[in-house]
Amino acid sequence: MALAQLTDVVKRYDSKLTVDHVNLSIREGEIFGLLGPNGAGKSTTISMLCGLLKMDGGSIVIDSISVAKQPLEAKKRIGLVPQDLALYEDLTAWENASFFGKLYGLRGGLLKERVQEALEFTGLADRAKDKPSTFSGGMKRRLNIACAIMHRPKLIIMDEPTVGIDPQSRNHILESVKALNKLGSTVIYTSHYMEEVEAICDRVAIMDKGHIIACGTEKELRERVAHEEKIVIKAGSITPELITELKRHPRVTRVEAEGETVELYLPSSQSELQDILFIFAKHGGVIQTLQIEEPDLETLFLSLTGRTLRD
Amino acid sequence: MTNIWTIAAYELRRLFRSRTMLINLFLLPILLIFLLGSALSGVIGEGKDRTIHPFRVGIVDAAANPSERSQMIGSFLKSPGVAEIITPEIADSREAAVSGVRSGEYGYAVIVPAGFDQDVQSGQQAKLEYILGKDRSDNMVAATVFDNFLSKINYTQAAALTLGPQAISAMLEPGQASPSVVLGKLNEGGQSYTASQFYAASMLMMFLLLCGQMVITSLYSEKDNHTLFRIGSMPVKGSELFRGKMLGIGIVSVLQCAAIIFATHFLFGVYWGNRPGILALLCLLMILASLTLSVTIAMFAQTAASARSISSGLTVVMTFISGGMAPLPDSWVNTGGAFSINHWGLRGVLRMMLESPLSQISGSLAMLSLICLVLLGLAFFSYRKVGYHA
Numbered sequence: 001m002a003l004a005q006l007t008d009v010v011k012r013y014d015s016k017l018t019v020d021h022v023n024l025s026i027r028e029g030e031i032f033g034l035l036g037p038n039g040a041g042k043s044t045t046i047s048m049l050c051g052l053l054k055m056d057g058g059s060i061v062i063d064s065i066s067v068a069k070q071p072l073e074a075k076k077r078i079g080l081v082p083q084d085l086a087l088y089e090d091l092t093a094w095e096n097a098s099f100f101g102k103l104y105g106l107r108g109g110l111l112k113e114r115v116q117e118a119l120e121f122t123g124l125a126d127r128a129k130d131k132p133s134t135f136s137g138g139m140k141r142r143l144n145i146a147c148a149i150m151h152r153p154k155l156i157i158m159d160e161p162t163v164g165i166d167p168q169s170r171n172h173i174l175e176s177v178k179a180l181n182k183l184g185s186t187v188i189y190t191s192h193y194m195e196e197v198e199a200i201c202d203r204v205a206i207m208d209k210g211h212i213i214a215c216g217t218e219k220e221l222r223e224r225v226a227h228e229e230k231i232v233i234k235a236g237s238i239t240p241e242l243i244t245e246l247k248r249h250p251r252v253t254r255v256e257a258e259g260e261t262v263e264l265y266l267p268s269s270q271s272e273l274q275d276i277l278f279i280f281a282k283h284g285g286v287i288q289t290l291q292i293e294e295p296d297l298e299t300l301f302l303s304l305t306g307r308t309l310r311d
Numbered sequence: 312m313t314n315i316w317t318i319a320a321y322e323l324r325r326l327f328r329s330r331t332m333l334i335n336l337f338l339l340p341i342l343l344i345f346l347l348g349s350a351l352s353g354v355i356g357e358g359k360d361r362t363i364h365p366f367r368v369g370i371v372d373a374a375a376n377p378s379e380r381s382q383m384i385g386s387f388l389k390s391p392g393v394a395e396i397i398t399p400e401i402a403d404s405r406e407a408a409v410s411g412v413r414s415g416e417y418g419y420a421v422i423v424p425a426g427f428d429q430d431v432q433s434g435q436q437a438k439l440e441y442i443l444g445k446d447r448s449d450n451m452v453a454a455t456v457f458d459n460f461l462s463k464i465n466y467t468q469a470a471a472l473t474l475g476p477q478a479i480s481a482m483l484e485p486g487q488a489s490p491s492v493v494l495g496k497l498n499e500g501g502q503s504y505t506a507s508q509f510y511a512a513s514m515l516m517m518f519l520l521l522c523g524q525m526v527i528t529s530l531y532s533e534k535d536n537h538t539l540f541r542i543g544s545m546p547v548k549g550s551e552l553f554r555g556k557m558l559g560i561g562i563v564s565v566l567q568c569a570a571i572i573f574a575t576h577f578l579f580g581v582y583w584g585n586r587p588g589i590l591a592l593l594c595l596l597m598i599l600a601s602l603t604l605s606v607t608i609a610m611f612a613q614t615a616a617s618a619r620s621i622s623s624g625l626t627v628v629m630t631f632i633s634g635g636m637a638p639l640p641d642s643w644v645n646t647g648g649a650f651s652i653n654h655w656g657l658r659g660v661l662r663m664m665l666e667s668p669l670s671q672i673s674g675s676l677a678m679l680s681l682i683c684l685v686l687l688g689l690a691f692f693s694y695r696k697v698g699y700h701a
Contacts, residue, residue: 050544075546086541090328091321102317103545147541 003028003063003155003186004049010057011044011210018044020210021058026155026188031181033201034190035297037307041210042190043083046159049188050080063154076104079153079185081145083160087132093119094128097146104151111150118146122176138169145176149185156180157188162196174200194297206301213304218297225295225303228253231264231273234289235280238262242283249275254302260288265302314547318555319562322529326563332525336567340518341574347514348507348579365395366418366449369402369411369442373425381427387460396452408442418444419453431464434472504664508582511575512660513635515568516653519597520626522564523605527622529556530606530699531615539699553699557602564598584663589672593663596679597656603686604652610693629653655679 004026011019019041026032034042047053049060051071060067067074087096097115106114119125122142132140141161149156158177162170177200181187191197197204198218205215214221238260246255246264251272256263266272273292280287301307326332370388372380388399400417402408408420422440424430430437439457443450504512533539533556542552572590575581583590605622612618629651630636648654659675 052540052543072546072548075544078544080541080544082537082540082544084537084540086537088321088325088536088538090325095321095324099317099321100541100545103314103542103547105546 001028002026004188005061006045006049006058007060008058009045009048009055009060011041011048011053012056018210019048022207022210022212024205024212024215026186027203028154028186029181029184030202031177031187031189031200033197033204034188034207035192035194035197035204035301036190036207037192037301040192040207042207043159044210045207046080046157046188046190050078050157051075076151077154079148079151079156081148081156081158081161083163085132085140085144087140087143087147089131089133092129092131093124093135093143093146096132096143097150100147101150106151114150114152118150121149121179122146123172136166136169138165138172141165141169141173142176145173149180152183152185154186155188156185157190159190160192161189162191162193170196194301198297204297206297206304208301208305214300221297221300222295225300227267228265228295228299228303229268230293230295230299231266231276232289232291232293233262233264233276233280233287234260235262236260236286236288237284239283239285242279242285245279245283246276249279251275265299314551315555315558318547318552319559322556322559323562326525326559336518336563337570340514340567340571341578344507344511344514344571344575344581345579347510348505351506351510363396363448363452365398366444366446366453367398367400367416368453369408369417369420370399370423371402371405371408371420372423372427374423375425379425381423383428383431383464384421384423384460393456397456412442412444415445418446418449420444421453421457431468434468437461437464504661505581507575507579508664509661511571511579511581511583512664513630513633513653513657515571515594515660516597516633516656517626517630517635518571519564519568519594519656520601520604520629520652521623522560522567522598523601523608523622523626524619525560525563526557526602526605527609527612527615527618529560530609531618535615549699553694557606561598561602564601565595568594568598582664583660585666586663586669586672589669589676590660590663593656593659593676593679596676596683597652599683600652600679600686603683603690606690607686607693610690610697610699633657652679652682655682 002025004024006022006024009019009022010017022041022045024032024045034045036042044053048055049062049067051067051074055068062074063077065074065077088099091099094115097118098111101111101115101118116125116128119128122145124139124142124146127135127139132143135143145158145161161177162173165173174196177187177189189197189201201218203215203217204221205212206221207213214224238257243255243257243262246252246262249266249272251268252264252266254263254265264276277287279285370384372384374380387393388397400411402411402417402420405422408417408422411417412420420442422442424438424440427437427439429435439461441454441457444453533542533552539552543549572583576583604625605618608621608625609618612621630653633648633651633654635653635657655675655678659672659679662672662675
């Protein structure tokens with residue numbers, strides 16, 4: 001059963017289509033990943049889903065409630081973790097959570113209980129009386145999450161919640177997302193970090209230039225590019241002639257070279273590996289390491305758009 | 312409504328956490344009132360009634376013979392009222408009059424040109440020359456008396472030229488002439504205000520207008536902190552957020568207003584009049600005007616810095632042209648100053664300090680109400696047109 005349904009959603013800025021007839025169905029209880037490079041239209045889609053932006057076409061229904069017709073009712077079911085930190089630096093962590101909790105309609109003992117619960121969940125209970133100005137980037141990100149989950153929303157939307165934080169905090173947040181999902185919340189997780197989406201999401205939609213270009217489970221998406229493999233070679237003395245000859249190889253679909261690393265995409269590495277090694281030897285390229293990688297979402301994005309996620 | 316109170320309560324909490332804000336709100340106005348009131352007390356007065364004592368005025372009649380001296384001036388100086396405060400003394404020449412004024416022999420001197428009476432009777436231009444003395448009050452009294460005399464002559468001349476010579480005799484019939492000098496108080500039954508009172512009122516008006524700066528800071532900080540984005544995703548109407556903020560800042564402004572009034576009353580003895588209800592109403596209208604003006608500016612300005620610059624610039628200009636920084640000539644204040652919000656607030660408060668009747672205060676109240684109505688309309692229009700969103 002779909003908890004959130006986006007049907008032919010359109011958003012224009014001036015004459016440019018930022019979100020172009022997007023159709024998505026987010027099932028109750030899943031972690032749904034929305035993957036795409038910067039400027040793909042993820043945040044605009046999220047903004048419309050939360051009732052922050054008006055749609056120019058289509059409809060969004062959350063828990064059988066139309067966002068356009070009953071925005072306040074729909075918003076009660078959502079907890080948004082914005083991409084940018086949305087906190088009051090002059091209020092303590094407790095006061096921040098308490099303020100947003102009150103705006104979700106929580107009062108008295110229930111409010112206290114939920115604020116405590118949210119701060120404990122994000123590992124900030126012992127810093128409840130401190131102001132965010134004294135927090136590290138990761139702690140601020142966690143408080144940003146705490147402020148969105150106190151009312152136990154059916155749908156939690158996390159818009160790039162791990163931008164600019166250390167690996168430890170990132171892991172903590174990813175574990176939190178899984179824990180929230182286990183507690184019964186449906187999660188929409190947007191990111192341009194493929195690894196994060198692969199690690200936690202049940203299903204993934206890949207977005208580019210306002211379109212959904214692929215949608216399915218990670219396994220389904222990988223199968224779409226199962227015919228492609230990636231060889232990552234680290235070598236010394238890489239010359240332009242070497243790269244040119246690699247590109248000329250009839251079975252190599254794409255070559256990416258940066259510094260001492262060369263990435264090659266080709267249908268089957270086993271049959272062509274000897275040829276590749278021969279080209280390196282011919283041009284004096286001294287191979288240090290060689291790695292054959294399974295196709296991933298990055299590979300899929302590349303094969304669909306001709307660009308990498310971080311382009 | 313619950314959301315509005317929640318937003319207002321947290322707005323208050325955040326405002327009261329800022330030490331800079333507290334200093335600007337509560338300490339700075341009181342300090343300014345103290346400094347301006349003490350330093351400029353000589354400009355405005357001490358709030359005491361001044362008794363006018365008779366003083367000598369040197370009269371120089373330029374006529375060649377004593378028989379040709381001005382009869383008009385002579386009889387004017389002997390008229391009731393004038394004789395009580397001016398003691399005329401004949402001086403031989405202009406030089407003698409100047410010397411007498413310098414030595415303090417005369418408080419003032421007047422040079423009457425030769426043929427003054429003939430000029431007046433023939434409808435020619437007739438002027439008197441004044442030599443000012445050392446005492447500011449004596450100068451003011453003498454100038455008022457002789458200006459009044461010349462005004463009457465002008466009036467008589469104009470009547471004679473338009474209605475004929477018989478008009479002069481008709482105007483001089485018993486009961487028609489009013490006394491040349493009447494001593495009394497401009498504010499009958501009341502007091503005059505002190506420098507502290509004046510600056511307490513003008514600074515109160517200025518700081519109430521400046522409370523709009525808090526609106527601008529608050530509206531823009533919500534955008535800069537991205538909290539507006541989060542609140543937009545919550546079950547909160549945009550207008551609730553807006554009204555909550557206005558309510559919070561409005562409460563702070565009321566507290567600021569009360570603090571200025573009570574502190575100046577108890578610390579500097581500033582008397583705010585005997586109509587606390589109307590004083591409160593005037594202050595509330597000023598706060599409303601300030602909030603709505605700032606909302607309009609904030610809606611159309613590109614950045615917080617430009618909005619703050621426009622708002623503070625307007626406040627300073629309005630305070631200056633309303634005569635709030637230093638007393639300006641009435642003619643300026645009543646022309647240019649009338650276009651400022653402060654003018655009406657300051658006028659109303661000063662009238663209350665002088666215990667003027669309600670009829671003299673109601674004009675200011677009505678004008679302030681009208682200004683608030685217009686600004687409220689503008690703020691509403693700009694909110695509808697531009698909106699408040701991340």
